[in-house]
Amino acid sequence: MxxxxxxxxxxTDGAASGYDLKKNFESTFxxxxxxxxxxxxxxxxxxxxxxxxxxxxxxxxxxxxRKVYEITSDGMAFLLxxxxxxxxxxxxxxxxxxxxxxxxxxxxxxIETVLDNRIEECAHYxxxxxxxxxxxxxxxxxxxxxxxGFGKAMIDAMKIYVxxxxxxxxxxxxxxxxxx
Amino acid sequence: MxxxxxxxxxxTDGAASGYDLKKNFESTFxxxxxxxxxxxxxxxxxxxxxxxxxxxxxxxxxxxxRKVYEITSDGMAFLLxxxxxxxxxxxxxxxxxxxxxxxxxxxxxxIETVLDNRIEECAHYxxxxxxxxxxxxxxxxxxxxxxxGFGKAMIDAMKIYVxxxxxxxxxxxxxxxxxx
DNA sequence: AGCGCCATGTAAGTGGTTACATGATTGT
DNA sequence: ACAATCATGTAACCACTTACATGGCGCT
Numbered sequence: 153m154x155x156x157x158x159x160x161x162x163x164t165d166g167a168a169s170g171y172d173l174k175k176n177f178e179s180t181f182x183x184x185x186x187x188x189x190x191x192x193x194x195x196x197x198x199x200x201x202x203x204x205x206x207x208x209x210x211x212x213x214x215x216x217x218r219k220v221y222e223i224t225s226d227g228m229a230f231l232l233x234x235x236x237x238x239x240x241x242x243x244x245x246x247x248x249x250x251x252x253x254x255x256x257x258x259x260x261x262x263i264e265t266v267l268d269n270r271i272e273e274c275a276h277y278x279x280x281x282x283x284x285x286x287x288x289x290x291x292x293x294x295x296x297x298x299x300x301g302f303g304k305a306m307i308d309a310m311k312i313y314v315x316x317x318x319x320x321x322x323x324x325x326x327x328x329x330x331x332x
Numbered sequence: 333m334x335x336x337x338x339x340x341x342x343x344t345d346g347a348a349s350g351y352d353l354k355k356n357f358e359s360t361f362x363x364x365x366x367x368x369x370x371x372x373x374x375x376x377x378x379x380x381x382x383x384x385x386x387x388x389x390x391x392x393x394x395x396x397x398r399k400v401y402e403i404t405s406d407g408m409a410f411l412l413x414x415x416x417x418x419x420x421x422x423x424x425x426x427x428x429x430x431x432x433x434x435x436x437x438x439x440x441x442x443i444e445t446v447l448d449n450r451i452e453e454c455a456h457y458x459x460x461x462x463x464x465x466x467x468x469x470x471x472x473x474x475x476x477x478x479x480x481g482f483g484k485a486m487i488d489a490m491k492i493y494v495x496x497x498x499x500x501x502x503x504x505x506x507x508x509x510x511x512x
Numbered sequence: 513a514g515c516g517c518c519a520t521g522t523a524a525g526t527g528g529t530t531a532c533a534t535g536a537t538t539g540t
Numbered sequence: 541a542c543a544a545t546c547a548t549g550t551a552a553c554c555a556c557t558t559a560c561a562t563g564g565c566g567c568t
Contacts, residue, residue, distance in 0.1 A: 153427040154554095154555070155555080155556080157430075158430050161430070161433065164434065169519075169520090170519080170520075171518070171519055171520080181430070181433075184429045184430070185425065185426060186423070186425075188556080188558080189519095189520080190521090190556070190559090191556055193522090194521090194522090197521090212518090212519080213564085215518060215519050215520085215563080215564065215565085216518095216519050216520040216562085217519085218518090218520090219519090219520080231437070232437060232438075235434055235437060235438050235442070237431070237446075238445045238446060238449055239449040239450075240426075240427035240430070241427050241428065242425075242426040242428040242429070242453075242490075243424070243425045243426070244425075245366075245421075245422075245423045245424075245425065246420075246422040246423065247333040247417070247421050248421065248422040249364040249365070249422070249479050250333055250338050250341070251333070251415055251420045252475045252482075253475050253479050254344065254411070254475060255473070255478070257411070262416065265418045266417075266419070266420065269418055269419040270422070273419070293435070293436040294436065295432045295433050295435030295436055296433055298435070298500050299429050299432050299433050301493065302432075302490075302493055302494075303429075305490075305492075306424075306490065309488075309489030310422075310485075310486065312485075313482055313486075317478055320474040320475075320477060321474055334528090335527080335528075350549090351546070351548080367528080368528080368529065368530080369548080370528070370550085371527075371529080373548070373550090374550085392536095392547080394535070394536035394537070395536065395547050395548085396534085396535090396546095396547050396548040396549080397547085398547070398548090399547090399548080513568100514568090515566105516565105516566090516567085517565085517566085517567100518563100518564090518566105519562100519563095519564100520563105521562095522559100523558100524558090524559085525556105525557080525558080526555105526557075526558095527554105527556090527557100528553105528554090528555090529554075530551100530552090530553080530554095531551090532550080532552100533549085534547100534548085535546100535547095536545105536546085537546080538543105538544085538546095539542105539543085539544080540541100540543085
C-alpha cells in the first residue's frame with residue numbers, strides 16, 4: 153500500500169483537496185504513515201489519470217484553483233482490492249535503536265540526551281493523538297478509534313520502557329554478570 | 333543514519349564480510365532496521381572507497397573470495413560523529429494501521445484475518461528476539477540488551493492491544509455512543 | 513513589517529528493493 | 541535428487557524526500 157492508496161482511502165470520507173489530505177497526513181496518519189506534498193500531489197494526479205478519482209477545479213481569487221478530488225466507483229473497487237491483503241506490513245525504521253546499539257561508544261551525557269529527546273517526542277505524539285481523538289472521536293468509524301488507541305498504547309509502552317531501562321546505561325559497576 | 337553507518341557500527345564488534353553482516357541484519361537488527369544484499373554490498377564498497385574500512389580478500393575454493401572488512405580509525409571517527417545526533421528518529425510505516433483505518437469498508441472475516449496475522453507476526457518476532465537474546469546476551473553491551481528489551485516490550489504491547497481491542501470490530505450494536 | 517495560513521505544483525536527488533547472474537559444498 | 545548455506549555483486553526500478561517556485565490574505 154502506497155501513498156496513492158491511502159489518499160484514495162481518505163477520499164472515501166468525502167471529497168477533499170491535496171492540501172486537505174496533507175493536514176490529514178500530519179495529524180491522524182502522521183505517526184504511522186507520513187507523506188509530504190511531493191508525494192500527495194503527484195499521487196492525486198495519477199489517480200485522476202487512471203479514473204480512480206475525479207477532479208473539480210474551484211476558482212479562487214489570488215490563490216491557485218482549489219482542486220477537489222472525489223473517489224469514483226472504479227476507485228472504490230481498486231481500494232477494496234488493495235484492502236484484501238491479508239497480512240499488511242508494519243515496519244519500523246529506527247535510527248534511535250541503531251544508535252542505542254552503539255551506546256557503549258558514546259559519552260554518557262550524549263546517551264542521556266538521546267533518551268530525553270525520545271521521551272519528549274513520545275509526549276509530543278501522545279498529545280497529538282489525544283487532541284485529534286478529543287475532536288473527532290464521535291464521528292470516527294471503529295477502525296480509526298482502534299488506530300488511535302494503538303498509537304497511544306505503543307507510545308505509552310515506549311515511554312515506560314525507556315524510563316524504566318535507561319539505568320542500563322549507568323552503573324556498569326558490580327553487575328553479577330548473570331546470564332539468565 | 334543509513335545502512336552504511338549501521339554496517340560501520342557492526343564492524344566495531346570485529347571484522348566481518350557482507351554475508352556476515354546480512355545475518356546480523358536479519359536477526360538482531362531485523363525488527364527495526366532492515367537491509368538486503370542490494371544495500372549492504374554497495375555500502376561496504378563505498379565505505380572502502382572512502383577509507384572508513386579496509387578490505388582483506390580471502391581466497392576460497394569454489395566460492396568467490398571472502399571479503400573481510402575492518403573498521404579504520406577514520407571510520408571510527410566518522411561513526412562517532414554520526415552517533416552525535418541528539419534526536420535520532422524512530423519511524424513507523426504501517427500498512428496494517430492504514431488498512432485498519434478503512435476497516436468499515438471491509439468484510440469482517442477479512443478484518444479478523446488481518447488481525448490474526450498481525451498477532452502471528454508478533455509471535456514470530458518475539459521468538460526471534462528471545463532466541464538471539466538467549467544465545468548472545470552475556471557478551472552484549474548494555475545498548476544491545478536495551479534494544480532487545482525494547483523490541484520485546486513493543487511487540488508485547490502490540491499483541492496485547494490487538495487482542496484487547498479487536499472487539500471494536502464486532503458488535504456495533506447498542507454502543508451508548510459515549511464521547512468521553 | 514513579518515509570520516503563518518491557504519494552495520498548487522515540479523525537478524532533482526536519495527536510499528533502498530527486486531531481480532538477475534554465478535556456482536561449489538553440505539546436509540536430508 | 542533437492543534444498544539450504546556459503547558468497548559475491550550489478551542494474552533497473554521505485555517510492556518518497558527536499559528544495560525550489562509562486563503569491564495573496566489576514567492577523568499581530
